Amino acid sequence: MSTFPLTGSQTVGPFFSPALLREGARRNVLILPETAGERIRIEGCVLDGDGIPVPDAMVEIWQANAHGRYNHPADQGSAPLDPSFLGFGRSGTAEDGSYWFETVKPGPVAFDRDRLQAPHICVTVFSRGLLNHLVTRLYFEDEPANSEDPVLQCVPDDRRVTLLARREPAGAATVYRFDIVLQGADETAFFNV
């Protein structure tokens, strides 16, 4: 059906930050005071095949709101929109490879007419040296619905753990840790989408 051939991907290179992480383009904080839902903080590092932090990566996230509704016209579900929640985040990585977001835990969204997906956040990774971005998902390790999630079930058993954000010992906020390993034995499971 692809009558129009696609435009190929190229790396973001090393110099994207003034454009893609400028004021207004950088979106570490997805929430406003009035946003509904359980506050969570996501923290992690992007690491290369030698375990060295990647200081020039960019992580984007896309998620449903706390009710399980995407801020998008294709989501015709009955869960309410939250006018104070867009659902998109974009973080650069620091010298130590770290990125972070402040958001709410997403509600479950539909898989098909009968089944829900486990709560998850779509994650996209860009960096110098990545000729095409990487696509994966963040799931929550303490979420019982994970065992029934039809996307997570596509991931081989021994790699599923790479998609589970670990709940950190509680401080003031709930922190989930999600490291992204580009290459190697602990390589994050990336998707062909």
Add this chain to the structure above:
Amino acid sequence: MNTTTIGDIVRGDREVFPPYLYEAYQSTRRRAPTLPLIDVPLTLSELTGPGPAISAIIPEDADLTRNAGTGGEAIGQRIIVTGRVLDDRGNPVPNTLLEIWQANAAGRYLHKRDQWPGPLDPNFLGIGRCVTNEDGVYRFLTIRPGAYPWLNYPNAWRPAHIHFSVFGPSMLSRLVTQMYFPDDPLHHLDPIMNAVPTEQARKRLIAAYDHNVTEQEWALGYRWDIVVRGPYVTPFESSASGEAKL
């Protein structure tokens, strides 16, 4: 260029998208995934995306010759870069955000990690953004970037290029790529461009000079269309059909 090891891990169409490992581009070596990508059914999460919502709130900033806030104009050959964003059925992608960045006319980026001795231009930031109109048309006014030297191999120079980031309607349409200029002798030496696997796909990264875009005593015109994956799924891919690949 010597032969290079090319990996077999590719996301998307193998005729179009580069492999993650392309050894001639050295930075891929320790950053390319080595395990197979996982085929998953497309769900509401992939068929939605931030494009519509984010594009509605980001202000345009499409004149790179004057957006440094100095009151001065960037040095260089003034150019208009315009074209359409289409999906893979040829439908225009309206109201979608494009973000661009580029070197100045001397080939220097305004970035702390770019320290080669090319001159900076105080009137040029090299960043811009634009939202496509109802027909999917975007238009930037900028200056032609210079070639950029890098340390990938001895005497390596990147062909002149403009980086583009595009959202489109869904997660499937997200694209970051680079636009090149026609008739550049550096194209065949560039491992980033040549990581795109086919001649046809590489040609689609090159803008065309268009005299109808050129404006008298003002700017040269270049036309470059961008085609992104539409939010279409075959029944085999879709979870909504009940035939998910499980």
